[in-house]
Ligand code: OGA
């Protein structure tokens with residue numbers, strides 16, 4: 001199929017994106033790589049990690065298993081791409097989920113809701129949502145809670161969706177716990193000294209998708225890009241350097257981590273579909289309050305309250321949260337005096353917008369941001 005698309009000059013990535021996004025009839029998922037089980041295939045190669053770069057104690061502090069126990073893979077034809085199948089210690093994912101839902105959306109971080117309402121309304125998204133999320137669904141709740149309307153949060157250098165740039169002035173401190181987690185993972189992948197400077201959190205509902213794009217706004221592309229998945233699963237498409245290259249489809253499950261580095265740092269990618277977590281992966285509920293006893297005292301991963309966990313697990317039953325962490329500047333590098341606004345070379349270069357036909361607010365947002373052609377031309 002791929003060859004005929006290329007010959008006819010069609011956009012191979014877009015065609016496969018639409019294939020996996022299709023609802024009726026649902027697509028055939030047999031070609032989707034599942035790193036949680038398919039380890040014996042000629043496309044999947046073991047990834048080389050550096051276990052000496054991160055001690056077991058340092059790993060445990062951020063809720064990670066010893067590096068020696070990580071299941072890390074590469075993909076034939078994608079040098080620099082590393083997929084780590086859930087390296088988290090049992091009981092630590094709930095902490096990171098709570099950070100994504102309760103802590104990171106707080107000020108001074110920026111979120112999509114700030115574009116529509118005054119800061120006083122977005123001051124306490126968690127506090128304003130827990131009642132609605134704790135109550136059994138009545139079926140006739142008038143408005144979605146703020147947490148259910150949250151689509152993205154930016155951290156550190158706040159990504160400007162319109163100009164597609166970061167700038168020195170639009171910066172707030174990057175969360176130290178997430179920096180530490182990213183630092184340890186990148187070190188184990190052979191990138192010591194990673195400096196987490198910008199983060200984008202994407203909040204997906206079951207009908208969300210993320211358009212085809214390349215993350216190229218960072219000024220130093222020699223540093224890897226890190227991506228974490230929590231909650232429901234997703235289909236991730238990893239393409240090439242142009243949209244004629246047909247992408248490879250893979251599942252991302254709860255706790256999976258992806259590192260895009262080297263030649264894979266600037267590849268097209270997208271999330272056409274959210275899929276229910278497979279049976280056995282939805283152990284979040286059980287994990288919540290049984291925070292692993294293996295965690296030491298001086299860890300960044302704290303035990304959480306039962307109420308926090310009830311809200312998180314309820315939300316995650318129908319949602320996926322993705323965290324991408326980026327280093328924007330190389331060592332000693334600074335932003336140019338006058339920001340360089342790159343001319344658009346391709347319709348599909350905007351990161352981080354979701355297309356949800358059912359959600360009017362995000363539809364409006366999508367239109368207000370210049371957007372990827374993939375979803376608008378359907
Ligand atoms: C991004 C991104 C992918 C995902 O935010 O740039 O590509 O897994 N996210 O949601």
Ligand code: MN
Pocket residue numbers: 213214215269324351352
């Ligand atoms: Mn991306």
